[in-house]
Amino acid sequence: KAGVTQTPRYLIKTRGQQVTLSCSPISGHRSVSWYQQTPGQGLQFLFEYFSETQRNKGNFPGRFSGRQFSNSRSEMNVSTLELGDSALYLCASSLTGVSSYEQYFGPGTRLTVT
Amino acid sequence: AQSVAQPEDQVNVAEGNPLTVKCTYSVSGNPYLFWYVQYPNRGLQFLLKYITGDNLVKGSYGFEAEFNKSQTSFHLKKPSALVSDSALYFCAVRDPREGGGADGLTFGKGTHLIIQP
Numbered sequence: 598k599a600g601v602t603q604t605p606r607y608l609i610k611t612r613g614q615q616v617t618l619s620c621s622p623i624s625g626h627r628s629v630s631w632y633q634q635t636p637g638q639g640l641q642f643l644f645e646y647f648s649e650t651q652r653n654k655g656n657f658p659g660r661f662s663g664r665q666f667s668n669s670r671s672e673m674n675v676s677t678l679e680l681g682d683s684a685l686y687l688c689a690s691s692l693t694g695v696s697s698y699e700q701y702f703g704p705g706t707r708l709t710v711t
Numbered sequence: 712a713q714s715v716a717q718p719e720d721q722v723n724v725a726e727g728n729p730l731t732v733k734c735t736y737s738v739s740g741n742p743y744l745f746w747y748v749q750y751p752n753r754g755l756q757f758l759l760k761y762i763t764g765d766n767l768v769k770g771s772y773g774f775e776a777e778f779n780k781s782q783t784s785f786h787l788k789k790p791s792a793l794v795s796d797s798a799l800y801f802c803a804v805r806d807p808r809e810g811g812g813a814d815g816l817t818f819g820k821g822t823h824l825i826i827q828p
Contacts, residue, residue, distance in 0.1 A: 601754070630815055630816065632816075632818075639818060639819075639820045639821060640801065640818040640821075641818075642815035642816060642817065644815075645815050653815050655815060687754055687755065689755075689816075696743050696805045696806065696807055696808070697743050697760070697762045697805075697807070699745060699757045699760055700757070700816060701757060702747075702754035702755040702756070702757075703754050704752075704753055704754045705753075705754050
C-alpha cells in the first residue's frame with residue numbers, strides 16, 4: 598500500500614506570495630492532519646480534517662488554511678507569506694478520526710520563503 | 712492544554728548497550744501516548760503507542776516503552792542499541808476525548824539519539 602504523498606517536495610517563494618501544498622493520504626484513510634516543523638519551534642499542529650470537515654485547528658494565524666476533498670486528499674494554503682513561514686510542512690493520515698489511531702506521515706514539503 | 716517534555720536534547724549510547732529516551736507528559740484524563748522516529752530529510756515513522764492495558768508496550772525495530780501513570784512518563788527503551796538507531800525521536804500525546812481535543816497530536820521537542828560504534 599502506498600504511503601502518504603506530498604507535493605511538491607521543495608518550494609521557494611517570495612514574501613507576500615501565497616502557496617498551496619498538497620497531500621494524498623494512504624488509501625482508505627479518512628483523517629488528514631498538517632504540522633509545521635522548524636528548528637526553533639519543533640513540530641506544531643496546524644489543523645486536522647476528517648470527512649471534509651475541519652475538526653481541530655492549532656494556534657496559527659488565519660493566513661494558514663486548509664481543506665479536504667471527498668477523496669480524502671487535502672490541501673493547505675498559506676497566504677501573504679512571511680520569512681518565518683519557512684519550514685518543513687508535514688501531512689499525516691489516519692484511518693479514522695479516533696484519537697487512539699496512529700498517524701502516518703508523508704516526507705514533507707520544504708518551503709523556503711525569501 | 713496538553714504538553715510533552717523531552718528533557719534531553721541528545722543521548723549518546725555505545726552500540727550494544729541499552730538505551731533510554733525520556734518523555735514526560737501533561738494531559739487531562741488518561742493519555743494516548745506515541746513515539747515517532749525521524750531520519751534525516753524524511754517524515755516521521757510511527758514506532759509504538761500506549762492506549763490502555765499493559766504498561767509495557769512493544770513496537771517496531773525492537774523498541775519498547777513503559778507507561779508510568781504516577782510519574783506521568785513514557786520512556787522509550789531498547790535492550791541493545793544499533794548504529795542504525797541513530798535518529799531524532801519524538802514523544803507525542805493526544806487528548807483521549809472524542810475528536811482528540813483542540814490540540815491535535817502534541818509533540819515534544821525531540822531527542823537526538825546517537826549510537827557510537
